[in-house]
Amino acid sequence: MSNRYVYGITDGDPIEFEADAVRGGEYVYTVTHRRLGAVVSDVDTTELEETDEDAQRHDEVLREIMDRTDGRGVVPMRFGMAFESDRTLKNVLRGARPAFRRALNDVEGRIELGLKVVREADTDVDTEAIETAVADAVEPIADQSVPNGLFSDRLVLNRSYLVDRDDRERFDEAVAALEDEHEALTFRYTGPFAPYSFVDVEIGAGR
Amino acid sequence: MFILDDLLLRPFVGIVDALHTMALDELYDIEAIQDDLKENQLLYELGERSESEYRTQKDELEAELEIAREVHERLTSGRIEVKR
Numbered sequence: 001m002s003n004r005y006v007y008g009i010t011d012g013d014p015i016e017f018e019a020d021a022v023r024g025g026e027y028v029y030t031v032t033h034r035r036l037g038a039v040v041s042d043v044d045t046t047e048l049e050e051t052d053e054d055a056q057r058h059d060e061v062l063r064e065i066m067d068r069t070d071g072r073g074v075v076p077m078r079f080g081m082a083f084e085s086d087r088t089l090k091n092v093l094r095g096a097r098p099a100f101r102r103a104l105n106d107v108e109g110r111i112e113l114g115l116k117v118v119r120e121a122d123t124d125v126d127t128e129a130i131e132t133a134v135a136d137a138v139e140p141i142a143d144q145s146v147p148n149g150l151f152s153d154r155l156v157l158n159r160s161y162l163v164d165r166d167d168r169e170r171f172d173e174a175v176a177a178l179e180d181e182h183e184a185l186t187f188r189y190t191g192p193f194a195p196y197s198f199v200d201v202e203i204g205a206g207r
Numbered sequence: 208m209f210i211l212d213d214l215l216l217r218p219f220v221g222i223v224d225a226l227h228t229m230a231l232d233e234l235y236d237i238e239a240i241q242d243d244l245k246e247n248q249l250l251y252e253l254g255e256r257s258e259s260e261y262r263t264q265k266d267e268l269e270a271e272l273e274i275a276r277e278v279h280e281r282l283t284s285g286r287i288e289v290k291r
Contacts, residue, residue, distance in 0.1 A: 118253065152246035186253060 004031060004040040004089050005048070006081045007061050008074040008194060009100050009201075011035050015068050019061050022054045028061055031086050033093040036100055039065050039074070040089070046082040055079050062194040066111070073107040075100060075201060076194035096201060103199040110143060110162050111192035113171060117157040118186040130156050130182070137174045141167050146197050156185065160197040168192070231282060235275035244268045 005022050014030035014037055021028055025041035032038075041061070048054070058079050065074050083089040093100070117134065119125045134157055139145060142161040150158055163171050172189075179187045247268065251261035 116249070118249070121255075149242070149245075151242035152249060154246070154249075188249070188252065 002085055003043045003046050004038070004083050004086065005043040006077045006083065006089070007039045007041075007058060008065055008076045009093075009104070010037045010039060010065065010069050010072060010074050011101075011104055012037075012069070012072050015039065015065065017064065017068065019064060020057055021061055022057050023048065028064075031089050031093075033090045034097075036093050036097060038089055038093060043082055046084055048080045048082055050079050059193070063192075066192070066194055073104055073109060074194050075103040075107060075199050076196050077201075078196070099201050103201050107162075107195045107199055109165055110195060110198075111165055111168065112195040112197055113142075113161045113163055113168075113189070113191035114148075114193070115157070115159055115161065115175065115190075116155060116188040117182075118152075118154050118188060119156050120184060120186075121154065123184070125156060125185070127156055130185070133181070134159075134178060137178050138171060141171050141174060144198060148197075162195055162198045228282060231278060235278040237272065237275045237279060240268055240272045240275055244272070 005025070007028070010030070012035065014032055016027070016029040018026055019028045019041070020026070021041035023043045023045075025043060028039060028041045030037035030039055039061075062074065062076050083092065115134070115138070117130060138161060142163050144162040145159050148158040148160060161171070175187060175189050179185075244265065247256065247261060247264045250256040251258070256264070
């Protein structure tokens with residue numbers, strides 16, 4: 001079990017806690033290189049197959065890291081990033097240091113929230129009007145937002161928002177008000193997540 | 208238009224080959240199956256699909272996805288031959 005599975009990158013004090021980790025791991029800790037920390041658990045392979053259970057564990061560990069770093073933020077890794085040893089991982093931290101620093105700056109103190117607007121089956125709605133109403137209500141509160149795929153005919157809108165922790169309550173209220181105003185629609189409001197949709201650090205070479 | 212563009216872009220591939228590949232692409236559309244999986248999840252979360260319906264759908268779609276991936280892998284590696 002000398003391979004390291006990476007959930008995300010943080011800075012500051014190392015963290016450690018017991019968790020239901022990916023591939024049966026039980027302990028999450030930090031491998032650091034000059035204040036940059038990769039939050040990892042031990043795994044027995046570097047070729048991970050994505051199962052629902054492990055994807056969920058990945059998310060849950062990230063959520064716990066977000067709670068524990070309290071505002072410092074975490075740059076989340078996509079599912080499946082595993083490294084052969086501490087040494088290869090530290091090499092990555094060293095090599096991608098500027099990129100991680102930038103990404104940490106972008107996510108500091110922020111969380112990701114998701115909003116899906118779903119229409120009833122077999123009904124027509126004014127998509128444009130709904131998009132405008134949602135944008136007017138929540139975009140001023142969010143720092144950034146990105147569209148996600150409309151994977152179902154029922155979906156009218158599907159976006160992710162990067163929101164300052166301090167603005168979370170205002171965002172909640174804005175979504176609640178939207179729900180009241182549009183009774184025929186279902187609002188599926190999710191999060192907070194680590195800001196997956198807003199950081200894009202690619203690591204791969206030299207794994 | 209799409210068909211025409213695709214054929215023009217690949218002048219060295221026979222028309223039959225191209226059409227056959229496109230037909231396979233459509234039949235084993237990975238993205239469409241992934242969308243169906245997400246929709247299944249959404250409808251379950253909204254309480255419109257029972258747990259057993261959700262599970263059955265999920266198993267079926269995952270099996271389809273696996274086959275689709277295999278077909279695409281073979282297509283790109285040239286292991287599926289197009290007969291004339």
